[in-house]
Amino acid sequence: MMKNDCRLLKACRGxxxxxxxxxxxxxxxxxxxxxxxxxxxxxxxxxxxxxxLAKEVTLQPIRRFDLDAAIIxxxxxxxxxxxxxxxxxxxxxxxxxxxxVRSPExxxxxxxxxxxxxxxxxxEAIRLVRTELDPKIALIxxxxxxxxxASYVIEGGYSRNFLxxxxxxxxxxxxxxxxxETICEVMTRYLAGQIEAGAQAIQLFDSWVGCLEPEDYRRxxxxxxxxxxxxxxxxxxxxxxxxxxxxxxLELMKEAGGTVIGVDWRISLKxxxxxxxxxxxxxxxxxxVALLAPRNYLEEKVDQVLEQGDGHPGHIFNLGHGILxxxxxxxxxxxxxxxxxxxxx
Ligand code: CP3
Numbered sequence: 052m053m054k055n056d057c058r059l060l061k062a063c064r065g066x067x068x069x070x071x072x073x074x075x076x077x078x079x080x081x082x083x084x085x086x087x088x089x090x091x092x093x094x095x096x097x098x099x100x101x102x103x104l105a106k107e108v109t110l111q112p113i114r115r116f117d118l119d120a121a122i123i124x125x126x127x128x129x130x131x132x133x134x135x136x137x138x139x140x141x142x143x144x145x146x147x148x149x150x151x152v153r154s155p156e157x158x159x160x161x162x163x164x165x166x167x168x169x170x171x172x173x174x175e176a177i178r179l180v181r182t183e184l185d186p187k188i189a190l191i192x193x194x195x196x197x198x199x200x201a202s203y204v205i206e207g208g209y210s211r212n213f214l215x216x217x218x219x220x221x222x223x224x225x226x227x228x229x230x231x232e233t234i235c236e237v238m239t240r241y242l243a244g245q246i247e248a249g250a251q252a253i254q255l256f257d258s259w260v261g262c263l264e265p266e267d268y269r270r271x272x273x274x275x276x277x278x279x280x281x282x283x284x285x286x287x288x289x290x291x292x293x294x295x296x297x298x299x300x301l302e303l304m305k306e307a308g309g310t311v312i313g314v315d316w317r318i319s320l321k322x323x324x325x326x327x328x329x330x331x332x333x334x335x336x337x338x339x340v341a342l343l344a345p346r347n348y349l350e351e352k353v354d355q356v357l358e359q360g361d362g363h364p365g366h367i368f369n370l371g372h373g374i375l376x377x378x379x380x381x382x383x384x385x386x387x388x389x390x391x392x393x394x395x396x
Pocket of ligand 1: 076079127140146372
């Protein structure tokens with residue numbers, strides 16, 4: 052089979068498919084027993100930086116469920132190493148950046164490392180996965196978008212109000228620009244390396260961009276995300292532009308770039324298509340919490356998403372955000388099976 056016959060890649064291009072493709076953000080992770088078992092022996096960073104282990108974890112959900120895509124197992128923060136930003140994943144707290152950037156002087160200290168060399172372990176993991184993966188299953192590479200990465204670098208971790216990020220953006224526009232440009236350069240080269248290693252689609256995660264008003268997005272964020280998409284265009288592969296809480300930013304996100312737009316459950320697919328045009332492929336948008344709900348509620352919610360996707364060749368079924376650690380695997384299995392069976396053309 053030609054790699055372009057793959058269901059997910061077809062849907063990303065808006066072509067006819069035999070049924071709707073499905074994959075889940077964070078499909079490899081703590082909700083899976085085989086992942087938790089491996090985590091008893093290795094830290095998250097150890098798994099990500101060891102190509103053999105990263106390959107294994109990437110393939111764990113593929114072995115268990117009939118998914119249409121694998122996403123390379125890594126984390127959006129790993130490229131920070133290439134900028135001289137040190138961090139750790141603290142037990143139960145999520146990511147912690149050791150010395151957050153709070154001033155123009157701090158921003159000056161970020162440097163452009165050598166992403167091709169510093170992140171070679173990811174490229175190697177991609178090569179390993181691609182040799183074992185069924186050609187019918189697409190391999191997705193990813194990176195964090197400049198705003199979401201900047202928010203971690205500046206806040207030092209996850210934030211509720213993004214106060215430091217916004218204040219740096221408002222108070223020191225030059226430092227903000229330099230910071231965003233450095234991130235942009237690292238991510239572009241990181242993604243190009245993933246594509247060269249065998250990633251067949253790319254997802255840019257702008258998970259926290261929904262905290263911005265549209266005008267700030269247009270002025271301070273869009274130019275950098277756009278630059279990444281522009282520079283990746285030459286590779287002619289699907290580029291998925293994802294964010295959460297982006298109902299008011301959708302048109303601008305499409306303008307920034309990406310051939311597929313990822314939306315969360317806070318907006319209906321119907322409205323998103325109405326706003327972006329029916330020909331725009333969309334990815335989404337089941338609430339991850341629905342996967343923990345009683346079966347009848349879950350099925351109703353899946354039907355609702357599928358109904359809205361009906362008639363759009365460019366629908367990729369996914370969650371609106373990452374799968375939660377408490378998710379029962381039987382429900383994941385059921386949803387994959389429903390999506391394929393209920394959309395058979
Ligand atoms: O299967 C996949 O989707 C690939 C793996 C993947 C991870 N992180 C592994 C991971 C992906 C695509 C990411 C992206 C990521 N990382 C994002 C963007 C997507 C999103 O969820 O918005 C963000 C914001 C991060 C930053 C991050 N990494 C946070 C906030 C956390 C802690 C939160 C939590 O769930 O504990 C991480 C840790 C992390 N990255 C885990 C995994 C599987 C937790 C698991 C562990 O400790 O073993």
